[in-house]
Amino acid sequence: MGRFNVSNQYKAIVIGGSAGSFQGISRILSALPTDFELPIILCLHRLKHVRNGFVEALNIKSAVLLEEPEDKENIKKGKIYLAPSNYHLCVELGNTFALSTEEMVNNSRPSIDITLETAAYTYRNRLIGILLSGANKDGAWGMKKIKDRGGLTIVQEPSECMIDTMPAAALSLTPVDYVLTIGDIIEFLKELDRKYKQ
Amino acid sequence: MQQEIEIVDLRRLTEVIKNKYNYDFSNYAMSSFKRRVQRIIELYKFASVDALIRKLSEEPPFFREFLSEVTVNVTEMFRDPSFWREIRDHILPNILLNHSSVSIWHAGCSSGEEVFSMAILLKEMGILDKAKIVATDIDVDVLQKARSGTYPLKNMDINQKNYVRFQGNQSLDRYYREENGKAILDKSLVEGISFREHNLVSSAVFSKFDLILCRNVMIYFNQNLQNTVLKMFHESLFKYGYLIVGSKESLIWCEIANKFIVVNNEEKIYKKIKD
Ligand SMILES: C[S@@+](CC[C@H](N)C(=O)[O-])C[C@H]1O[C@@H](n2cnc3c(N)ncnc32)[C@H](O)[C@@H]1O
Numbered sequence A: 001m002g003r004f005n006v007s008n009q010y011k012a013i014v015i016g017g018s019a020g021s022f023q024g025i026s027r028i029l030s031a032l033p034t035d036f037e038l039p040i041i042l043c044l045h046r047l048k049h050v051r052n053g054f055v056e057a058l059n060i061k062s063a064v065l066l067e068e069p070e071d072k073e074n075i076k077k078g079k080i081y082l083a084p085s086n087y088h089l090c091v092e093l094g095n096t097f098a099l100s101t102e103e104m105v106n107n108s109r110p111s112i113d114i115t116l117e118t119a120a121y122t123y124r125n126r127l128i129g130i131l132l133s134g135a136n137k138d139g140a141w142g143m144k145k146i147k148d149r150g151g152l153t154i155v156q157e158p159s160e161c162m163i164d165t166m167p168a169a170a171l172s173l174t175p176v177d178y179v180l181t182i183g184d185i186i187e188f189l190k191e192l193d194r195k196y197k198q
Numbered sequence B: 001m002q003q004e005i006e007i008v009d010l011r012r013l014t015e016v017i018k019n020k021y022n023y024d025f026s027n028y029a030m031s032s033f034k035r036r037v038q039r040i041i042e043l044y045k046f047a048s049v050d051a052l053i054r055k056l057s058e059e060p061p062f063f064r065e066f067l068s069e070v071t072v073n074v075t076e077m078f079r080d081p082s083f084w085r086e087i088r089d090h091i092l093p094n095i096l097l098n099h100s101s102v103s104i105w106h107a108g109c110s111s112g113e114e115v116f117s118m119a120i121l122l123k124e125m126g127i128l129d130k131a132k133i134v135a136t137d138i139d140v141d142v143l144q145k146a147r148s149g150t151y152p153l154k155n156m157d158i159n160q161k162n163y164v165r166f167q168g169n170q171s172l173d174r175y176y177r178e179e180n181g182k183a184i185l186d187k188s189l190v191e192g193i194s195f196r197e198h199n200l201v202s203s204a205v206f207s208k209f210d211l212i213l214c215r216n217v218m219i220y221f222n223q224n225l226q227n228t229v230l231k232m233f234h235e236s237l238f239k240y241g242y243l244i245v246g247s248k249e250s251l252i253w254c255e256i257a258n259k260f261i262v263v264n265n266e267e268k269i270y271k272k273i274k275d
Helices: A022-031 A054-061 A112-126 A140-148 A165-173 A182-197 B007-021 B030-043 B049-058 B060-070 B081-098 B113-125 B140-148 B153-166 B223-235
Strands: A012-017 A040-044 A080-082 A088-092 A096-100 A127-131 A152-156 A178-180 B102-107 B131-137 B150-152 B176-179 B182-185 B194-197 B209-214 B237-245 B260-264 B269-272
Touching: A012 A022, A012 A112, A022 A040, A022 A054, A022 A182, A040 A088, A040 A112, A054 A080, A088 A112, A088 B030, A096 B030, A112 A127, A112 A140, A112 B030, A127 A140, A127 A165, A140 A152, A140 A165, A152 A165, A152 A182, A178 A182, B007 B030, B007 B049, B007 B060, B030 B049, B030 B060, B049 B060, B060 B140, B081 B102, B081 B113, B081 B153, B081 B209, B081 B237, B081 B260, B081 B269, B102 B113, B113 B131, B113 B153, B131 B140, B140 B150, B140 B194, B150 B153, B153 B182, B209 B223, B223 B237
Parallel strands: A012 A040, A012 A127, A040 A080, A127 A152, A152 A178, B102 B131, B102 B209, B131 B194, B209 B237
Antiparallel strands: A088 A096, B150 B182, B176 B182, B237 B269, B260 B269
């Protein structure tokens, strides 16, 4: 039994991050087993009108190839997805993505709240939500939705964050299951992966 | 309203709208449709989905407002500048190789930024008078905005940036004047353009085109409805005509994919090759 005593009830992981999260997310992606079991959905704040470059920058380090999903694409095991610039990335019932150009939420498109909330609605208690460093409160409400629906929530240890507004906002809005450093988040994900391979 | 909207609530809502107004939202993508309904409930301070349903059943004039709010109208001029360059440098020259004129349909044109972008592009190519353009939307309020070509000045910042990256041969402000915090676009650009109400869900083919743009509209539909609408687009295109969807949409999963070829995957430009 591992340190986190995590179960294998989960179907997907969503990770939100903003200012100061790039390094942390790169570390996580480079440390993942190449055959990581669950789909990971990343919603990171990014330049709104620069379509290219970001996924490539993350892919330099990532153990698993990241992709920006297209509308109504199936969400598959073992894949890592990144919310495209200037679109909200929603999870649709039936396990597909749906994109939207709706108004910005928390001044953001993609908005982390929208990705987390729609994922929580679809996966309910079978979702893990992770929120990293960031300078606004986007994601806090989404983390609450995940928790309300029985999912598991992790925020990055605020003292480790370049900018802790985002994790702090989540912590003040909802109980979370773990407050972890990037190093511990990596340990958690590895333990989770082992659980599926037993 | 605090409690969560459930799928059954949405079903009841779409059922009422279908029966009373003959608009069918039952095949819209659930995730965004639910959020739009939630937003309307907050905006008008309804106590529940039922209260919204009651209002719709009892007050027909409210339906038009509902329709306007439930659809997502966010748009930009020259959205995805590289796409507009591709249209200018390759697609239109290609069409005009064999034709003396070009017919274009903007399906889901919203407040018209996309249509004005096309008109400016055509004007800069010197072929605006060779184009026959129809622009349609389900929402009559946005069509009104499109016809007036009047946009909040603050939106012009991004429009301007997109235009610069499109590498137009003017400065965008040559095409509009400022008045009371608004940008009023040069109406002569859209003189020949027909703006019409049209519902992609229920309408039959009404004409044939060389080029159809339907960008960031079908993302609000589920796959079934996308398939139906794509069949209608296929029928509405001349053979070797082009269909263009949003930069994160794809035809490869749809039922009639084999009747198109990919001309440019990055910009989502497809060409009809079979009837
Ligand atoms: C996000 S806007 C897209 C505007 C523009 N094409 C662009 O890419 O920026 C989507 C538009 O589709 C329209 N729409 C939604 N459902 C429709 C339907 N069933 N028939 C026609 N238009 C529809 C909405 O009213 C809205 O104006």
